[in-house]
Amino acid sequence: xxxxxxxxxxxxxxxxxxxxxxxxxxxxxxxxxxxxxxxxxxxxxxxxxxxxxxxxxxxxxxxxxxxxxxxxxxxxxxxxxxxxxxxxxxxxxxxxxxxxxxxxxxxxxxxxxxxxxxxxxxxxxxxxxxxxxxxxxxxxxxxxxxxxxxxxxxxxx
Amino acid sequence: xxxxxxxxxxxxxxxxxxxxxxxxxxxxxxxxxxxxxxxxxxxxxxxxxxxxxxxxxxxxxxxxxxxxxxxxxxxxxxxxxxxxxxxxxxxxxxxxxxxxxxxxxxxxxxxxxxxxxxxxxxx
Numbered sequence: 001x002x003x004x005x006x007x008x009x010x011x012x013x014x015x016x017x018x019x020x021x022x023x024x025x026x027x028x029x030x031x032x033x034x035x036x037x038x039x040x041x042x043x044x045x046x047x048x049x050x051x052x053x054x055x056x057x058x059x060x061x062x063x064x065x066x067x068x069x070x071x072x073x074x075x076x077x078x079x080x081x082x083x084x085x086x087x088x089x090x091x092x093x094x095x096x097x098x099x100x101x102x103x104x105x106x107x108x109x110x111x112x113x114x115x116x117x118x119x120x121x122x123x124x125x126x127x128x129x130x131x132x133x134x135x136x137x138x139x140x141x142x143x144x145x146x147x148x149x150x151x152x153x154x155x156x157x
Numbered sequence: 158x159x160x161x162x163x164x165x166x167x168x169x170x171x172x173x174x175x176x177x178x179x180x181x182x183x184x185x186x187x188x189x190x191x192x193x194x195x196x197x198x199x200x201x202x203x204x205x206x207x208x209x210x211x212x213x214x215x216x217x218x219x220x221x222x223x224x225x226x227x228x229x230x231x232x233x234x235x236x237x238x239x240x241x242x243x244x245x246x247x248x249x250x251x252x253x254x255x256x257x258x259x260x261x262x263x264x265x266x267x268x269x270x271x272x273x274x275x276x277x278x279x280x
Contacts, residue, residue, distance in 0.1 A: 007248075009248045011251075015259050017263060017266055023269070024266070027262055033265070036261070037258060037261035037264070038258055039258075100251065119259070121251070125248055
């Protein structure tokens with residue numbers, strides 16, 4: 001493998017969800033519920049799945065296009081406070097290549113009859129050797145991200 | 158939403174997103190992903206004056222998305238593929254993946270209902 005630089009980053013995502021903290025928590029804690037939303041792109045297939053939701057327990061999921069690159073998520077739970085907080089670490093592989101090692105915190109707070117969910121990820125991200133195709137993809141990705149953002153802003157107005 | 162969060166780790170993205178928050182500029186960028194073009198070639202599909210195109214180009218250049226250079230009387234524009242570093246691209250993709258998960262989570266929550274059990278277990 002060629003040398004791959006590492007970069008460190010933190011990002012967070014906030015969502016106000018139309019459900020009680022207990023329902024949101026269950027969507028993370030119950031595999032049947034989580035399988036409804038923790039999936040890949042619609043045409044992707046899941047080739048591996050396990051979930052052991054308790055402190056020290058692991059969760060794995062491999063998804064990708066049939067016969068294509070496998071995106072493998074491998075998590076370990078470290079802190080679980082029902083209806084309030086989940087802390088887990090996870091590693092991501094694309095096929096055999098390690099892409100990132102992250103610490104993730106999900107915090108739930110009631111806001112009226114809704115729930116403010118704050119997702120924070122701190123990670124060491126290993127970079128692919130840059131190639132032209134990737135940069136072009138990045139440009140398209142940026143435009144897609146803006147389209148998605150504009151659509152969401154429009155929907156919120 | 159995505160914009161605000163992306164900015165937390167890269168101030169450069171602010172100008173990039175400003176540049177992209179306009180359909181004409183996105184159209185110009187789309188054209189340039191197929192190869193370099195002169196300003197007049199770039200203007201052709203748009204119902205705009207050359208000076209309006211020039212203004213849009215300035216915004217795209219400020220956002221680090223497009224580079225232009227002048228040879229003789231012709232200004233050639235090309236896409237600047239390094240607008241986002243590889244690191245930013247990768248982390249942005251990771252963020253987008255989670256955003257998509259949470260879109261589906263919202264949909265899942267909308268399709269299911271509170272049960273008495275849920276209310277009882279509230280802290």
